[in-house]
Amino acid sequence: MAIQIPRGTQDILPGEVEKWQLIEETAKEICRKYQYQEIRTPIFEQTELFLRGVGDTTDIVQKEMYTFEDRGGRSLTLRPEGTAAVVRSFAENKMYGGANQPVKLYYLGPMFRYERPQAGRYRQFVQFGIEALGSMDPAIDAEVISLAMELYKALGLKKLRLVINSLGDSESRTAHRNALINHFQPRIDEFCGDCQNRLEKNPLRILDCKKDHNHELMKTAPSILEYLNEDSRLYFEKVKQYLSAMEIDYVVDSTLVRGLDYYNHTAFEIMSEAEGFGAITTLCGGGRYNGLVREMGGPDTPGIGFALSVERLISAMDAEGVDLQSEKKIDCFIVALGEEARDHSVILLQNLRHAGFSAERDYLERKIKAQFKAAERLGANFAIIIGEDELKSGVAAVKNLETGEQKELTLNNFVKEFSMLSQ
Incomplete structure (x- = not known):
């Protein structure tokens, strides 16, 4: 089970x-x-x-x-x-x-x-x-x-x-306490066991009783405001x-x-x-x-x-219908194609996180379309695309997922250039 x-x-x-x-x-x-x-x-x-x-x-x-x-x-x-x-x-x-x-x-x-x-x-x-x-x-x-x-x-x-x-x-409470005892005592046997136990110990607690809150003596009980x-x-x-x-x-x-x-x-x-x-x-x-x-x-x-x-x-x-759902966006998602690009993305991801960006990558070796879908589900602002061609050229394509605009940034200076682009 x-x-x-x-x-x-x-x-x-x-x-x-x-x-x-x-x-x-x-x-x-x-x-x-x-x-x-x-x-x-x-x-x-x-x-x-x-x-x-x-x-x-x-x-x-x-x-x-x-x-x-x-x-x-x-x-x-x-x-x-x-x-x-x-x-x-x-x-x-x-x-x-x-x-x-x-x-x-x-x-x-x-x-x-x-x-x-x-x-x-x-x-x-x-x-x-x-x-x-x-x-x-x-x-x-x-x-x-x-x-x-x-x-x-x-x-x-x-x-x-x-x-x-x-x-x-304490003086006001003592006077009120005595008034409550005198009020409830003649008919305390009509109340629950808890109230009966509280009469001498703590009569104020009787007013909190959930079982007997509709009893007529509750409505006529002495008010503390009368004894201040x-x-x-x-x-x-x-x-x-x-x-x-x-x-x-x-x-x-x-x-x-x-x-x-x-x-x-x-x-x-x-x-x-x-x-x-x-x-x-x-x-x-x-x-x-x-x-x-x-x-x-x-x-x-x-x-x-x-x-x-x-x-x-x-x-x-x-x-009241208050919706407090927070913005669950991340700064960027790395879309890596091929084993060499995936290896490089591990280092790039760490560098981006150390620079203060919220970043993620694919861990399931999905195809490019599925990786973009994952970026969309996470609310990524940018997709960083790395494949064999990008590695040979020493660049990565950065796509703004809101506007569709795409630019190339150099891999050697990527974090600095991405910081400027994402401002």
Whole structure:
């Protein structure tokens, strides 16, 4: 029986991978403009990192992690998301002590979650995210949101909806937490087991429940915005002020939450409103997490970031009909006729590549017509024709495949003359 790809994974083949490369290049260029630097962390980490950094009451930790013991008996987990590892690295490498603050980082790489595969969702997926650590200025909250919006728009998405909320500071959250417990407790037996477990541990997570989201108590649950103290309210007003100044449209949604205790103040999601995108519309989620660095053993350092799935991004682009196919052209294709010409083409090809040209030759000893067809399929700008007659004359014919114009260049000085011709 043939071996097949594991469920929930995908092969990204030539012809499709170019789209991924363009997305990655666009993300990296925008990060360069915003002064975010790349960080690369291990594919697997100690399981304890995600218990602390993601939260033991989350579906990710309880149901979706790929966890295993190594030969030393240590519990390790394939990373299900990027923030925890970045914050661990920030604390472990004492990046908080550097001269340039805040520390602005981005990551791009595969993550792993054991969940039901569906359109745009895989068990191995690629996540892009940014983290800004070391500033409590609401302007950096607006900057993080702005970067995410700019990326989506640079990739051609138009049907976007930005939703924001404030979770307040610890005082505001404590007041809201108590209000949620009082609200849900009398009828908690009507909710799923997960919600019942979360009531005392983390009642904010009840608002995220997918099973009971239509329960009438969900609609009447106390809003965090009703419990913001003055400092939290002013902070949120500043974030909204900066977004408006940047001409970034947003909607305030008091039900948008981040369920862990160290999340506070700004929370946001970006959603696709493209027709046919699917029932789950969220493309990107982010927020402020001022207690996470301390949880990882570092000093009390504020942070904010977001993460997005590249697969979900591509699904949204498909739903909007965005075509990101790159120009797959090469500079030249060597058409060689006869064994001596083929031998010479090997050296000529290497010289052209060393000079910076994208070049190819025939490796199947095809006839001249088939070689020209191959050049056409590769989108070659020029065909370089070498045969016995050309070798005797010390020249090669160069044909512009767009105009049909043909010239002869000397083989001894070919690369220099071709450089001038192709400008």
